[in-house]
Amino acid sequence: MRASAILKLALVALSTIGVLGHPYLSERELQEYKLNQARGIEALGNCLASPEMHEHQKRMIEERTAALQHIRKARGVEFTLESRDKLSWLKWLSSTHEKHGHSKDPQDLFNFKWNEAPKANTAGCVLTPQSIYGPFWKDSQPERQDLRAGEEGVYMRLAMQVIDVTTCMPMQGARVDAWHANAMGTYSGNATGFLRGFQWSSGHGTADFDTIFPGHYTDRATHVHVTVRPEGGKRYAHEGMIYFDEGVRGWIERNGAYKNNKQELKLNQDDDFAPMSASDRFDPLVQWQWVGRYISDGILAWIALGVNASDMGVPQPRKRTFDDHLDR
Numbered sequence: 001m002r003a004s005a006i007l008k009l010a011l012v013a014l015s016t017i018g019v020l021g022h023p024y025l026s027e028r029e030l031q032e033y034k035l036n037q038a039r040g041i042e043a044l045g046n047c048l049a050s051p052e053m054h055e056h057q058k059r060m061i062e063e064r065t066a067a068l069q070h071i072r073k074a075r076g077v078e079f080t081l082e083s084r085d086k087l088s089w090l091k092w093l094s095s096t097h098e099k100h101g102h103s104k105d106p107q108d109l110f111n112f113k114w115n116e117a118p119k120a121n122t123a124g125c126v127l128t129p130q131s132i133y134g135p136f137w138k139d140s141q142p143e144r145q146d147l148r149a150g151e152e153g154v155y156m157r158l159a160m161q162v163i164d165v166t167t168c169m170p171m172q173g174a175r176v177d178a179w180h181a182n183a184m185g186t187y188s189g190n191a192t193g194f195l196r197g198f199q200w201s202s203g204h205g206t207a208d209f210d211t212i213f214p215g216h217y218t219d220r221a222t223h224v225h226v227t228v229r230p231e232g233g234k235r236y237a238h239e240g241m242i243y244f245d246e247g248v249r250g251w252i253e254r255n256g257a258y259k260n261n262k263q264e265l266k267l268n269q270d271d272d273f274a275p276m277s278a279s280d281r282f283d284p285l286v287q288w289q290w291v292g293r294y295i296s297d298g299i300l301a302w303i304a305l306g307v308n309a310s311d312m313g314v315p316q317p318r319k320r321t322f323d324d325h326l327d328r
Contacts, residue, residue: 047168077292149194153212155298170205173231183257185217221271
């Protein structure tokens with residue numbers, strides 16, 4: 001196995017910023033973004049290759065394996081596993097992030113060996129400080145694991161692990177918010193409405209949500225918004241967005257309520273923000289696996305979230321509501 005394939009793990013580095021809308025980047029902001037990205041790439045690469053993360057990664061994989069079996073049993077799905085594996089933003093777009101099989105050994109799942117020296121092209125993602133804090137976010141989103149609230153769509157279990165890149169350890173007790181559009185590309189206008197909520201991260205930094213695959217909407221590639229606030233972080237938040245293969249999006253959107261979504265489709269490669277989330281070394285697209293033989297059985301998607309917990313960044317306004325997207 002090539003050492004250059006070490007740690008095939010999708011990551012998101014969450015930045016500390018809270019700006020509304022889609023900001024124009026000044027030269028100073030662009031330089032700051034590049035500097036933060038370089039720092040984030042180095043920190044994430046070091047963490048993933050560190051001995052401290054080995055046992056935590058094993059535990060996360062074991063939990064995900066158990067979760068997949070539980071989901072299949074709960075949904076009455078029978079599934080036979082097969083075997084198949086998976087520069088720049090376009091490089092990641094040209095590959096599939098589907099994973100077949102769930103070995104409990106992270107060396108199998110993430111395609112590396114513990115005794116391999118880390119190389120420069122570790123897979124993952126660093127989101128930029130210029131990523132939007134998140135349209136349609138409200139601080140009063142409810143604490144809940146199931147975000148669906150009756151929304152129709154293809155079931156998705158979204159599994160995340162929060163890693164503090166300053167210590168290379170999972171973050172326990174962090175508030176993890178997730179929210180996204182429904183199959184028609186619409187966000188809930190109610191803070192306690194559909195497809196929004198938060199959980200506290202476990203002792204292993206994990207937070208899982210039951211939701212549906214997000215629908216697309218005009219001017220943006222398909223994505224899920226995520227924020228992480230360290231324990232006791234109060235008004236400080238680290239934010240980011242996670243993205244999906246065009247292939248899985250296309251398959252899902254040929255089904256059910258998604259077929260009625262008439263909003264303009266924007267591909268990952270044409271999105272204003274998605275390309276800024278990637279480098280030749282880091283991959284911002286989630287890893288995923290079908291729950292069963294049919295699309296309607298749903299998918300399990302997983303990704304790690306890298307957070308610099310020592311960076312307090314910019315405090316969020318006390319009365320943040322929605323941005324100008326809601327006025328469309």
